[in-house]
Amino acid sequence: xxxxxxxxxxxxxxDLKLPASSSSCSxxxxxxxxxxxxxxxxxxxxxxxxxxxxxxxxxxxxxxxxALRRETVGDPxxxxxxxxxxxxxxxxxxxxxxxxxxxxxxxxxxxxxxxxVVRKAREAWETGATEVCIQGGLPRDLDGFFYRDxxxxxxxxxxxxxxxAFSPMEISYGVDKTGMPLGEYLQMMKDEGLGSIPxxxxxILDDRVRRELSPNKLPVARWVEIITTAHELGIPTTSTMMxxxxxxxxxxVRHILLLRAIQKRTGGFTEFVPLGFIHENTRLFKHGGARxxxxxxxxxxxxxxxxxxxxxxxxxIQVSWVKLGFETSLACLxxxxxxxxxxxxxxxxxxxxxxxFGEYVSPQDFRRMIRSIGxxxxxxxxTYKIRQFFSGNDEGQTTPAQPQLNLLQNAPHVSYAExxx
Numbered sequence: 001x002x003x004x005x006x007x008x009x010x011x012x013x014x015d016l017k018l019p020a021s022s023s024s025c026s027x028x029x030x031x032x033x034x035x036x037x038x039x040x041x042x043x044x045x046x047x048x049x050x051x052x053x054x055x056x057x058x059x060x061x062x063x064x065x066x067a068l069r070r071e072t073v074g075d076p077x078x079x080x081x082x083x084x085x086x087x088x089x090x091x092x093x094x095x096x097x098x099x100x101x102x103x104x105x106x107x108x109x110x111x112x113x114x115x116x117v118v119r120k121a122r123e124a125w126e127t128g129a130t131e132v133c134i135q136g137g138l139p140r141d142l143d144g145f146f147y148r149d150x151x152x153x154x155x156x157x158x159x160x161x162x163x164x165a166f167s168p169m170e171i172s173y174g175v176d177k178t179g180m181p182l183g184e185y186l187q188m189m190k191d192e193g194l195g196s197i198p199x200x201x202x203x204i205l206d207d208r209v210r211r212e213l214s215p216n217k218l219p220v221a222r223w224v225e226i227i228t229t230a231h232e233l234g235i236p237t238t239s240t241m242m243x244x245x246x247x248x249x250x251x252x253v254r255h256i257l258l259l260r261a262i263q264k265r266t267g268g269f270t271e272f273v274p275l276g277f278i279h280e281n282t283r284l285f286k287h288g289g290a291r292x293x294x295x296x297x298x299x300x301x302x303x304x305x306x307x308x309x310x311x312x313x314x315x316x317i318q319v320s321w322v323k324l325g326f327e328t329s330l331a332c333l334x335x336x337x338x339x340x341x342x343x344x345x346x347x348x349x350x351x352x353x354x355x356x357f358g359e360y361v362s363p364q365d366f367r368r369m370i371r372s373i374g375x376x377x378x379x380x381x382x383t384y385k386i387r388q389f390f391s392g393n394d395e396g397q398t399t400p401a402q403p404q405l406n407l408l409q410n411a412p413h414v415s416y417a418e419x420x421x
Contacts, residue, residue, distance in 0.1 A: 025060035029053060033064045036308050041260075044253055047309050051249035051301065058301060065304035065336030073315055073338045076378040076389065077370040081363060082131035082164075082342035083124035087112040087150070091137025093169070093216045104139065111139065114146075114153040124345060125158050128363075131342070131382045134165035135198060144177030148192050155193035162195045162382040168226040169201035169218055182226065186233050195382065197230050199238040199269065204247045205255045212246055224262065231268025239269045239314065243302055244277035244294030252302060256309045263313040270384065271316035271339060274302045276323040299328050300335045307336030316384065321361065330373050339380075340366055 025033075032046045042050075053061045088111040089102045102109040112120075121132045134150060143149075147166055154163055166174070166189070175185045186194075203213055205220045218226075227237055239259045243252060256272075263269045277293050294302070307317050318339040319329040329340065345360050367377035367390050377390040 024056040026057050029057040029060060033060065033308070036064070036068070036311060039312070041312070042309055044257060047253035047257065047305065048250055050305050050308060051253050053301060054297075058297060061304045061308070062300050062335045065307040066334055068307055068311055069317070069336045069338050072311065074376075076376040076386075077333055077338060077340050078316075078378045078380040078384065078386070079340040079363070079366045079370075080131055080342040080380050080382060081129045082133055082382075083120065083129050083345035085112075085117055085120050085132055085134045087117055087134060087136040088139060089137050090139040092140050093138055093214060102137070104141075114149050117150050118153045118157045121154050121158055121161055125161055127345075129161075129343070129345065130387075131162040131164055131195075133198065133342070133344075134163065135167055135170065135200070138170065138173050142173070142177060144174060144179075147174050148188060151189060151192040151194055163193055164196045164198060164382060165194060167198050167201040168223050171197065171226050171230075172218055172222060182229050183233065186226075186230055186235060190233060190235050194235060196270075197227075197235055197237040199227065199240050199273075202240050202255075203242045204251050205241075205258050206247075206251055209247050209251055220258075224258075227268070228262060228266055231262075231266035236268050236270050238271055238273055238318075239263075240273045240275050241302075241306075242275045242277055244298065245290040252305065253309070256306055260310055260313045263310075269314050271318050272306050272310055272314050273318040273320055273341075274299075274306060275320050276328075278323060296328060296331065299324060299332055303332040303337050304335045326369060330369060333370075333375065334373060340370065 028049055032042060032050055035046065036042055050061055088109075090104050090106075090109050090111060091102070117134065124132055132154065147170065151163055151165070154161060171182075171186065171189075174189075175182050178185060180188070201218055202223060203210060203217070205223065207220050210217055210220065227239075230237055239262075241252065241255050241259075259269065259272065276299060277290065303317060303319070310317070316339050317337040318341055319332045319337045321329045321341055322344065324332065333340070343361050343363060343366070363379060370377040379387045379390075381387055
C-alpha cells in the first residue's frame with residue numbers, strides 16, 4: 001500500500017503537551033489532575049470540569065492523560081489482526097444514528113448463512129487473523145438459536161479462532177427469541193465458543209438521551225444487566241461510548257463513571273472505546289437533530305477524560321480509526337489512548353453511516369503509523385497478550401517482551417480485549 005495512504009498529522013504531537021503544573025493551567029483543573037495523580041477517584045463535578053476544559057486547561061489534561069497512560073501501560077501501541085463480519089443488514093430497530101440497517105425488502109438488503117460466516121472467518125484465519133468480530137442487524141424473523149449456530153459452526157471449523165460477538169442488544173434479542181433466562185442463554189453461548197462480547201449498543205447510558213437516539217433500543221438497566229451477567233459468567237466485554245451527536249459533556253461523565261462503577265464490581269471490562277459519531281448518512285443528522293460529529297478538540301478531550309476517570313479501573317483506551325480517521329487517531333494516542341483497534345478487513349456499519357476511512361489497515365501500516373509518533377508497535381491477541389513487539393524499521397525485526405510491559409495485561413480473570421468494539 002503506498003505511503004501516501006497515511007495522512008500526515010496536522011500538528012506535532014509535542015505541541016499538545018503541557019505540564020499539568022504549568023502556571024497557565026487553572027487552579028481548579030490543576031487540583032483535579034493532582035488528585036488523580038495522588039490516586040484519588042475523581043467525582044462527577046471534577047469530571048465535568050475536565051470534560052469542559054478549553055485552551056491551556058485542555059492541553060494540561062491531554063498532557064497529564066498521556067503521562068498517566070505511560071505510567072499505566074507503557075509506550076507500546078497495540079493492535080489485533082481481526083476481521084469484522086456483519087452477517088445481515090436487515091433490522092427493525094430503526095436507530096436514528098445508523099445508516100446500516102435496511103428493511104427486508106430493500107434492494108441492498110442481505111443476510112449471510114452460518115456457512116457464509118465460516119467462509120469469511122476461514123479467509124481471515126488464513127491471512128493471520130486471530131479474531132472475528134461478529135455483529136448484525138435484528139431481522140424480525142431471526143431464529144432464536146441463529147447466534148448459537150454461528151458460534152458452533154466457527155468453532156467446529158476453526159477451534160483456535162477467538163469469537164468476539166453479539167452486542168447486548170443482540171444478546172437480549174436472542175433471549176427474547178428463545179425464551180431462555182439471560183444467565184442460561186449466556187452460559188450456552190459461552191459453552192458454544194463465545195469468547196467475548198462487544199460493549200456496543202451503549203451509545204450514551206442515559207435513558208433520556210437513548211429515547212432521542214433510538215426509542216426501541218435497550219434501556220440502560222437492561223444493558224447493565226446483560227453486561228454484568230456476562231462478567232459474572234466469566235465472559236469479558238469491551239465498553240464503548242458514542243459521542244458527538246445530541247449529548248453534552250455531563251452525559252460523558254455520567255456514562256464513564258457508570259462504567260467505572262461496573263468495573264469495580266465485576267472486573268470484566270477490558271477496554272474503553274470512545275466512538276465518534278459518524279453523521280453524514282444518518283436520519284439523526286439529516287433531520288437537524290444532531291451536530292455534525294465531534295471536532296478535534298472534542299476527540300482529544302473525550303479520550304483524555306476517559307484515561308483520567310478510568311484510572312485504576314480500565315487500563316486500555318482504544319482509538320477507533322474507522323470513526324476518527326488516522327490523523328485524529330494518532331493525536332488521541334498522544335492523549336491517553338494505547339490501542340489502535342484491529343485490522344478489521346471488512347467494516348460495513350461505520351461506512352454505511354458515511355465514514356470515509358478504509359475497510360482494512362494492514363499490520364505494516366499500523367506499525368508505520370505507530371512509529372511516526374515515536375511509540376512501539378505491538379501485535380496482541382484478543383486477550384491483550386503480546387504476540388510480537390516490533391522495533392526499528394525492519395518489519396520482521398522483533399524484540400522480546402520486557403518485564404515492565406506486562407502492565408498491558410489485565411487482571412488474571414479477564415481474558416478479553418477489543419477486536420472491533
